[in-house]
Amino acid sequence: MKTPRPNLSDMALAAGVPGAAGHTAPLAAPSRLLVKVCGMRDAVALAEVAALGPDFLGFIFAPKSPRFVGEALAPELVRALPPSIWKVGVFVNETTENMLAIAKRFGLAAVQLHGQETSAQCEELSEAGLLVMKAFSVGQAVDFVALLPYVPYCDFFLFDTKGAAPGGNGAIFDWNLLSGYNLPVPYFLAGGLGLEHAAELAVLRLPGLVGVDLNSGFETAPGVKDAGRLAQMLTQLHLSAPVL
Numbered sequence: 747m748k749t750p751r752p753n754l755s756d757m758a759l760a761a762g763v764p765g766a767a768g769h770t771a772p773l774a775a776p777s778r779l780l781v782k783v784c785g786m787r788d789a790v791a792l793a794e795v796a797a798l799g800p801d802f803l804g805f806i807f808a809p810k811s812p813r814f815v816g817e818a819l820a821p822e823l824v825r826a827l828p829p830s831i832w833k834v835g836v837f838v839n840e841t842t843e844n845m846l847a848i849a850k851r852f853g854l855a856a857v858q859l860h861g862q863e864t865s866a867q868c869e870e871l872s873e874a875g876l877l878v879m880k881a882f883s884v885g886q887a888v889d890f891v892a893l894l895p896y897v898p899y900c901d902f903f904l905f906d907t908k909g910a911a912p913g914g915n916g917a918i919f920d921w922n923l924l925s926g927y928n929l930p931v932p933y934f935l936a937g938g939l940g941l942e943h944a945a946e947l948a949v950l951r952l953p954g955l956v957g958v959d960l961n962s963g964f965e966t967a968p969g970v971k972d973a974g975r976l977a978q979m980l981t982q983l984h985l986s987a988p989v990l
């Protein structure tokens with residue numbers, strides 16, 4: 747299955763530097779922090795948030811999540827989103843077959859793997875033409891060596907706070923734990939980010955950091971995003987200095 751990939755240069759992300767996974771991934775320094783808004787499951791909020799022009803929109807296909815898409819969103823609504831927005835399916839320990847079927851149905855160009863997925867599964871998904879974002883939970887330390895097998899097959903890593911649930915815990919971790927990151931895969935910062943972090947994030951410089959993932963901190967109810975608060979956040983983040 748080959749989902750057409752959005753043109754990254756259209757997103758002003760990069761100068762077309764081949765990514766670690768062999769795709770044309772945004773490895774070159776973006777002109778600002780990329781923004782992924784995750785957990786979309788309400789049609790009205792989806793239209794409002796899409797109009798803000800985030801770089802990525804995430805749809806959660808983990809049945810235990812309060813943000814599980816289920817039957818809440820028609821696949822056509824997702825497929826009809828502007829091609830400039832990367833549509834990301836978020837999965838937890840799902841089979842490759844199911845992920846590919848869902849990606850095709852909803853027109854997803856990317857997968858976010860938020861469980862204990864192996865590097866071999868990342869390889870399968872990457873070879874199927876999907877952009878692969880592998881999430882890792884962060885507690886008191888980050889074992890960068892454990893990430894090495896994933897490097898060739900992932901376009902992005904995502905660091906999220908370890909918690910009771912696989913994701914969406916609404917808690918931040920100590921971002922300084924990433925100050926020693928030296929792998930060639932750019933990453934997103936996730937976990938409890940809210941409007942109160944905007945100023946700090948706009949000037950935050952960590953090696954490899956290229957984007958932020960906004961989720962439960964911008965909701966009126968699980969899966970219902972607050973477009974007003976997101977608009978304020980994007981305005982502040984879009985003013986952020988180039989990511990180096």
Ligand SMILES: O=C(O)c1ccccc1N[C@@H]1O[C@H](COP(=O)(O)O)[C@@H](O)[C@H]1O
Pocket residue numbers: 784785804806808811812813836837838860904906907912913914915916917936937938939959960961962963
């Ligand atoms: O949000 C969820 O319910 C969820 C469920 C299962 C896997 C991932 C999930 N969300 C991801 O979790 C992080 C952090 O979210 P939060 O800011 O702490 O709410 C984010 O990457 C979401 O994509």
